[in-house]
Structures are given as C-alpha cells and as structure tokens.
Amino acid sequence: MSASNHLPVPYFELNEKYVIVNQSIIASQSFKRTNSFMELLDVGSTNKVQQYLETRRNGKIEANMSTIHSPFVLFTMHINWVGMSAHVVCIEQDGSLQELIQQVNKQSQRLAKTDFELLEKKEELEDTLDRVKRLSAPFITISAELAYVPFYGELDEYLILMNQGVISSKVHKADYDYLFFDFSGVGSVTEQGLKALLRLVQALQIMGIQIRLIGLKPEHALFLQGNDLKKRAEFNGSLADVLRKHM
Template sequence: MKRVEQSLPLPFYVIDKNYNIVGYSNEAEEELGLANNFLQLLDEESHEKFQKMVRPENIKVTVEINFKKSGGEFQLADLHVLWDSDLHAKVLVHLKGNQLQKVTESLAKLRSRLNESNLQLLEEKEKLEEAVKQNNLLSAPFIELNEETALIPLFGNLTEEKLFAVEDHIVRSAQKEGIDRVFFDFTGVGELKREGITVLNNVISSLFLMGVKVKIIGVKPQQARELKEMPLPSELNFMSTLQEAIQKYCTK
C-alpha cells in the first residue's frame, strides 16, 4: 500500500479485485483512515451491497455506502468506482453530511487565532483573504446551461492558487447538481501556468471518475501548443467555440 502522489480534492483509493487497498491519497488517510482491505473501512451492513456492485465487470459504477466511525457511528458517502482493468480500480469518495462538523472545526480554529493575536489586525487580514478567495471563485463560476450540462468560464491567468481555490467548488457542484457534461471555456484565459494546469488536471480527473464528460473550448493557438506539453488526460475533447458547444449539446 502506498500514498498516491496525485492530489485530488476528495478522498481517493486504489483497490485490487479482492478489495485490498494498494494506494491512497492524503485526503483519504486524513478523513477516513487506512486499512489493509477496503471492506474494513465500511459498516458491516454495507459489505454485501459493496461486493455486489463493485466488481470488474461493472467498469464504472456509483454506489451509496456507510463508512465506520469511532463510537459506533457511521458516515454516508457516494463511491465513484472506475476499474482500470480486471485487477485494479480507482475509488473516489464523496462524503455526505459532514459540513456541520467542518464548520464547527473552522470556528474553533478561528477562536484560537482571535485569542492569540490582535483582533483588529486579524479581522483586516481575514477580509483580505476573503476578498482574494471571492475573486478566485469569480474567475471560475459554475453555470448550469441545462439539467445535464454546466459551463465553467475561466478568466485571467491559470495559476495554482486560483485553481486550488475553485477545485473543491467545481467537483462538489457537479456532484450536487447531477451534471453529466462540463464545458471549460478558455476564451477569457491569459497565461497558462504549469502548476495551475496540474491542479486543473486533478479536477478533470475527479470529474471523469464521477462519470462526467469534460470538454475544453475556446483555446487559442498559442495555448494549444502549450497544452500539448502539459499533463492532461488523453480522453479530453476540445471544441472551437462556446456557440458550437451549445448548439451541439444544449439545443434540440
């Protein structure tokens, strides 16, 4: 069992056909923990359902499962499973119902920081951080075109900081809305930063694991040449303009 170097915004495991864990992400270790076999992480009543659904012949499947927690409690989650072969599968975990816990933890950390520093300076610092965060989110809004398709227009330079700020929002929005197809519009993009494209690649890989089709549109010739030298999934499709994409997929 080894740590997966690729960073993903949700817990991620690699399992073999016997459900032994052969790879895991930092998020998986921190949020769900580790075990020799994936079944050891699950509530016992979920074992039969998991074994019935997660099989090599079901190449891509989503299944709702309960994870075990301390104190006899459990955590509901959607598993997005993709078999690379009959031997190994990738498992992306979307936890449900843990938002309150995260908010509580964030508030506790905030109180600690307020006690250790000057309140006025901290408030100004947080206002600045929030302004930067909101600016980054506005650089990649999630827009629903119809029930199946969403548009994410990207603006400005694609930096690592900007993509880190929006990756979780993009993945969770696609999961929440049940989107089947996502357009990333590069029309408003300036410079491409290799570190930023690496984060974008992680977002796209997460969407693929969830069964979402991804298309890149509006790429300029110079950007196309640069993208050829950067890590992007081979199955990624490109289209010339947003108008072309909407006419093909959003009009009947």
C-alpha cells in the same frame, strides 16, 4: 508513481477480493492503514457496498466511511471496473469552499465587534474574502447533460484547490455527460495551476465525465504544449460553438 496517486480526492484500486492494491495520497492521509477496503466502511454500510461491488457494475453508491478525523462520514463512491480491478473515487458530501467562506464570515463578524486596534486585521480579512470571491469558478448547468465552469483571473493551483470540492460535489449529484472549462476570462496560467487542473480532470473522468476546454487564447494554447491535458480533454472554440453543437 502512478498519476492516480496524485488525484485530489480519495481514490482506491481494489482487486476481486476488495483488497487495496493502490490508493491516492489523499486517501492514505484521510483513512487508517489497512489492506481491506471493507474495514474503512461503517458497519451499517459494509453489506450494502459489498453487495454492490459483487454485481461488477459501474456506477455510484452512497455509504458511510470512517476517516481518521471522524468515525462517521457520508461519501458518494464512484465505481468503475476494469477487468478484475475496481477503481473507486470517494467524494465527501460537503463543500469545502462553502466551509471556508463560512469560517471567514464568522471571523469577520467577530473582528467587526472588536476595538479600533484590530482594524488592520479586519481589513486583511476583508481582502481574503475578496480573493475567495475573485478565485471562485461558478458551476453553471446548461442542460441535463452539459455543465459549464468559466474560470476568471489567474489560473493557478490555488484557484483549482479552492473550487475542486464544489465542482466534484456538483458533478456527483447529477448525471452530466460533459463538463466544459472556459478559459475566456483567464489571464495568465501557471505550471502548477495546469497540473492541479489535470488532476481534477483525471478525477472527473474516472466519474465518467467527458471534459472539454473552450475559450483558449493563443498564449494559453502555447502553454499547453507538452501537458497531458491535451491527451485527456478535447478542445473546442467557444461557448457559442458548444451550444450550437449540443443544444
């Protein structure tokens, strides 16, 4: 199975007739089964996307698509042609992490109005809010070409999953050339966390972003031995080194 099947976003590989020859698992779970990519588009977006694909240009375009859960969802499509094949990454225009926080906040407000018997559940919910905050990876714009994401705490699969929506959304809204992931604030690293980060890096690279890893500690470097991240991303020293080189 190709690594592209495990990308954390909907991904399609199309032939010259826009027939789907490969797609990520998330794409198959999000859209109906069909051979034609055009059948996944809203009627009003079909001509727009087809005309763009016919130019064989690499770039991005907004279009409405019909998902399993909704007939009308706005996506940004990042398109990259390799020979006669088009590689399309679809980013839904919303923030999954922000939705999660809003849902938790609403639940917290509801529990705050209940009686004392629900105090224990309220405390558990507050712990969840704290965990979401701890696992947040802030997206910081350094310049028009450079963005910076420092990780904090344990780098596990949950941290990546909770933040990949925000990172992907921020990236597709700007024309960054480089994205730096900073490990300075990372304690331990899990194998599943590295695999999730690798999938995120692959998706960002399809969108044309060059990835750099900085702030690695000796124990992190040892853990990265044998991981494909070493092939996908470059390694730099520190944020100060980055700023001296790029600013």
